Amino acid sequence: MATDRVLLLAATTAYQTQDFQRAAEAMGVDVVLGTDRCHVLAEAWPEGALALDFRDPDRAATQIAESDGAAQLAGIVATDEKTALIGALAAKRLGLPFNPASATRATGDKLRLRQRLAEAGVTQPAYWHVPLASDPAALAPGLRFPVVLKPRHLSTSRGVMRADDAGELADRFARLTRLLADPELVARDPEAAGSVLIEEFVAGPEVAFEGLLRGGRLQALALFDKPDPLDGPFFAETIYVTPSRLPAAIQHAIEARVAEAATAIGLCEGPIHAELRLGAGSEGPPGGDPVVIEVAARSIGGLCGRALRFGAGISLEELIIAHALRRELACTRTANATGVLMLPVPRAGVLRAIDGVEAASKVPGIREVTITARVGEDVLPLPEGNKYLGFVFAAADQPEAVIAALRQAHDALRFTIASRL
Numbered sequence: 001m002a003t004d005r006v007l008l009l010a011a012t013t014a015y016q017t018q019d020f021q022r023a024a025e026a027m028g029v030d031v032v033l034g035t036d037r038c039h040v041l042a043e044a045w046p047e048g049a050l051a052l053d054f055r056d057p058d059r060a061a062t063q064i065a066e067s068d069g070a071a072q073l074a075g076i077v078a079t080d081e082k083t084a085l086i087g088a089l090a091a092k093r094l095g096l097p098f099n100p101a102s103a104t105r106a107t108g109d110k111l112r113l114r115q116r117l118a119e120a121g122v123t124q125p126a127y128w129h130v131p132l133a134s135d136p137a138a139l140a141p142g143l144r145f146p147v148v149l150k151p152r153h154l155s156t157s158r159g160v161m162r163a164d165d166a167g168e169l170a171d172r173f174a175r176l177t178r179l180l181a182d183p184e185l186v187a188r189d190p191e192a193a194g195s196v197l198i199e200e201f202v203a204g205p206e207v208a209f210e211g212l213l214r215g216g217r218l219q220a221l222a223l224f225d226k227p228d229p230l231d232g233p234f235f236a237e238t239i240y241v242t243p244s245r246l247p248a249a250i251q252h253a254i255e256a257r258v259a260e261a262a263t264a265i266g267l268c269e270g271p272i273h274a275e276l277r278l279g280a281g282s283e284g285p286p287g288g289d290p291v292v293i294e295v296a297a298r299s300i301g302g303l304c305g306r307a308l309r310f311g312a313g314i315s316l317e318e319l320i321i322a323h324a325l326r327r328e329l330a331c332t333r334t335a336n337a338t339g340v341l342m343l344p345v346p347r348a349g350v351l352r353a354i355d356g357v358e359a360a361s362k363v364p365g366i367r368e369v370t371i372t373a374r375v376g377e378d379v380l381p382l383p384e385g386n387k388y389l390g391f392v393f394a395a396a397d398q399p400e401a402v403i404a405a406l407r408q409a410h411d412a413l414r415f416t417i418a419s420r421l
Contacts, residue, residue, distance in 0.1 A: 003028060003029065003030050004028075004029050004030065004074045004075070004325050005029070005030040005031075005032060005069070005072050005073055005074055006024065006029055006030070006031055006032070006073070006074060006075045006076065006077055006321055006324055006325060007031075007032050007034050007050070007064065007073050007075070007076045007077070007087075007090070008020050008021075008024075008031050008032070008033050008034065008077050008079070009034045009035075009052075009076065009077065009078045009079060009083035009086055009087050010033065010034075010035055010079040010080075010083060011035065011036055011054065011079070011080065011082070011083070012035055012036060014079045014080065015301070015302045015303050015372065016079055016299075016302075016303065016305065016317070017033070017079070019303065019305060019306065019315070019317050020077065020079070020317045020320075020321070022317075023315050023317035023318040023320075023321055024321055026315075026318065027318055027321060027322070029321060029325065032049070032050055032069065032073070033049040033050065034049070034050040034052050034060075034064060034083075034086075035049050035050070035051070035052065036051075036052060036053070036054040050063070050064065050067055051063075052064065052086070054082055054083070054086070055187060055188070057082070057085045057086045057089055058089060060086045060089075060090070061086055061089030061090040061092075061093060062093070064086075064090040064093070064094070065090060065093040065094055070094060073094060073096065074096075074324075074325050074326075075096060075097075075321070075323075075324030075325045075326070076090060076091050076094075076096055076098060076324060077270075077320055077321060077324050078270075078297070078298060079298060079299075080155065080298055080301075081104070081107060081108035081155060081296060081297070081298065082108065082188075084099070084104040084107065084108065084296075084297045084298055085101060085104045085105055085108055087104075088100060088101040088103075088104045089101050097269050097324075097326070098269055098270065099213075099266070099267050099268060099269050099270060099297050100266050100268070102266060103265050103266035103267045103268075103297065104267075104297050106265050106266070107265060107267070107295055107296050107297045108153065109152050109153055109189070109192055110150055110151075110152045110153075110197050110294075111129050111152050111192070111195070111197055113265065113294075113295060114127050114129075114197065114199075116264050116265050116266070117261060117264050117265070117292060119264070120260070120263070120264030122257070122260050122261050122264050122292055123257065123279075123289055123290065123291050123292060124291060124292045124293075125148075125199040125200045125201070125202050125291060125293070126144065126199070126200040127197060127198065127199045127200070128142070128143065128197075128198040128199075129195060129196075129197055129198075130195060130196055130198060131194065131195050131196075132176075132177055132180060132193070132194050132195055132196055133194075134173075134196075136166070136169045136170040136173040137166065137170065139169065139198075140165075140166035140169055143169070143198065143200075144200050145163065145164055145165055145169075145201075146162055146163065146164045146200075146201040146232075147162070147163050147169070147198050147199060147200055147201055148160060148161065148162050148163075148198070148199045148200075148201050148232070149161050149162075149163060149169075149172045149173065149176055149196055149197070149198055150196070150197045150198075150199065151176060151179070151180055151185075151192070151193070151196065151197075152189070152192035152193075152195060152196075152197055153185075153188060153189040153192035153193065154185070154386070155296070155301070155386075156301060156386045156387075157234070157235040157236060157237065157382055157383070158179075158382065158383060158384070158385070158386040159176055159179050159180070159383050159384075160234065160235050160382075160383060161175065161176065161232070161233055161234060161383050162201060162231070162232030162233045162234075162235075163233075168233075172233075173196070175383070175384075176196060176383075179383070179384055180193045180194075201232070202277040202279050202291050202293070203231075203277075203279070204277050204278045204279050204291075205225070205226065205229075205277070205278050206226045206230050206275060206276070206277050206278075206293070207223060207224060207225060207226060207244065207246070207254060207275075207276055207277075207278070208223075208224040208226065208240055208273065208274070208275055208276075208300065209222075209223055209224075209254060209255070209258050209272075209273070209274040209275075209276065210222040210223075210224070210271075210272075210273055210299065210300055210308070210316075211255075211258060211271070211272045211273075211274075212270070212271055212272070212319065212320075212323055212331065213262060213267055213268055213269055213270055213271075213272055214269070214323065215268060215269070216262075216263070216268040218255070218258060218259040218262060218272070219331055220255050221308065221310070221316070221319070221331060221333065222242045222243075222308055222333055223242060223243065223244040223246070223251055223254060223255075224240040224241060224242045224244065224339075225240070225241050225242070225244045225245055225246070225399065226238075226239065226240060227239050227241060227403050234381075234382045234383045235382065236342075236344035236381070236382045237342045237344075238341060238342060238344065239339060239340070239341050239342075239403060239406055239407075240304060240307065240339055240340050240342075241337065241338070241339035241399045241402050241403055241406075242307070242308070242333070242337065242338060242339065242399070243333070243337060243399065244399075245399055246278075250278065250290075253289070253290055254276055254290045257276065257290040257292060258272065258274045258276070258292075258295070261274065261292050261295050262295070265295060267295075267297055269323075270297065270320070270323060270324070271297070271298055271299040271320050271323075272295065272296070272297060272298075273294075273295075273296045273298060273299055273300050273301070274292065274293075274294065274295045274296070275293040275294040275295075276290045276291060276292055276293055277290075277291045277293055278290060278291070279291045299316060299317075299320055300316070302342060302388060302391060303340075303370060303372070303391045304340045304342070304391065305317060306340070306368065306391070306393055307338045307339055307340040307393055308333065308338065309333070309334045309338070310329070310330060310331055310332060310333055310334065311329065311330030311331070311332055311334075312330070313334075314329055314330065319331060336395050336396065336397060337395065337396055337397065337398055337399040337401070337402045338367075338393070338394065338395045338402060339393070339394050339395075339399070339402040339403065339406055340391055340392065340393050340394075340406075341391065341392040341393075341394075341406040341407075341409065341410055342388045342391060343371075343388050343389040343390045343391065343392065343410070343413070343415075344381065344382065344388060344389070345373075345379045345380060345381040345382075345385055345387070345388070345389055345417075346381060346415070346417065347381060347417055348378075348379065348380050348381060348385075348417075348420070349378075349379065349417040349418050349419050349420055350376065350377070350378055350379070350417065350418050350419075350420060351373050351374065351375055351376065351377050351378075351379050351389075351415060351416070351417055352375065352376075352416045352417065352418045353375065353414075353415070353416035354371055354373075354375060354413075354414075354415055354416075355413070355414040355415075355416070356412040356413040356414045357369050357371060357413065359412040360392065360409035360410075360412040360413050361409075363394075363405050363408045363409045363412065364405060365394045365395060365396045365401055365402065365404075365405030366392065366393070366394050366405055366406075366409050367393045367394055367395050368391075368392070368393040369390070369391075369392050369393075369409065369413075370390050370391050370392075370393075371389060371390035372387070372388065372389065372390045372391070373387070373388075373389045373390060373415075378420070379417060389415055392406055392409050392410065392413075394406050394409070
């Protein structure tokens with residue numbers, strides 16, 4: 001019997017590439033890596049990789065469709081917003097199931113996302129779209145502070161900043177202008193790099209929803225609580241823990257809101273990751289009405305997928321590959337509580353030393369400590385940076401024990417960062 005073959009679209013900087021490779025091996029599936037710089041990953045992919053022009057999604061899709069072995073591809077898996085668009089365009093050419101290109105474009109552009117949700121009446125923050133060359137002083141009277149400034153085409157909270165008044169608005173605007181002057185970010189999407197999305201800040205707890213769409217039907221995989229407040233001025237993620245401790249009624253409302261958002265955007269196939277706030281004092285279930293902050297046509301970012309296991313130890317990556325191949329796998333999450341701690345960069349500089357990994361690993365409940373940053377590497381915190389120092393994973397009987405273990409492990413870690421000369 002012929003082995004199924006799946007195309008994995010991943011940038012060289014993607015954290016999850018090796019996790020998808022291991023999942024495919026466990027399933028007996030061949031993986032073809034489609035990436036923007038194949039020589040960087042040559043050692044990890046002895047059969048070679050497909051070199052693609054990620055700067056031009058249409059060209060990349062054509063490269064896929066015209067490549068040797070394209071006819072043998074049974075599915076496509078994307079790892080971020082850029083590769084989701086390439087995957088959609090290639091899937092259409094090859095007749096494979098995937099989200100429509102128009103929907104993936106919307107999830108990769110925060111303005112398009114807001115417009116689609118607004119057209120469908122999905123609950124989301126009030127927003128304003130303004131040119132990057134705007135005068136913040138002229139904008140301030142028309143806003144409802146506090147607000148959050150966002151670049152349209154960046155992810156991982158990069159460039160996202162809160163402003164509480166006109167003075168902070170001017171400061172954040174200048175900072176975002178400097179960031180978006182980066183030629184690489186301009187080249188990624190010149191139109192998006194020329195404007196800014198401003199959203200009304202939504203107070204209240206934030207959650208992350210992980211799901212899988214099959215023919216437009218949403219299947220919930222996990223709901224993560226975020227126990228640390230994300231109130232700004234910048235929005236580095238820290239702890240995710242599941243199962244959620246929210247009341248069942250609110251959890252059902254969150255799932256319904258994500259399904260409503262997916263339909264409004266036009267998403268219908270594959271993984272979906274959403275961020276929502278429970279707006280304090282608004283109408284809806286007790287505790288707040290779910291407000292859609294972000295929706296992505298991909299799975300959870302970084303290495304965070306390692307916090308999830310399903311059925312008899314099935315990984316999130318295995319579920320995603322199985323879906324791409326139209327296979328059925330058990331999606332029932334394991335009974336214990338699990339969580340992940342993302343380690344934000346505390347300040348800019350050169351990483352000189354990493355201490356405490358062994359001590360952190362020995363904390364009861366800690367399952368894995370993975371440091372992704374390297375000694376000697378330049379590190380940059382949010383809002384300009386877009387990487388974490390690493391990830392810590394924990395499991396226990398209750399979410400509270402997971403949170404406590406992650407905090408204790410964090411306290412054991414020490415990162416020495418020297419100022420740049």
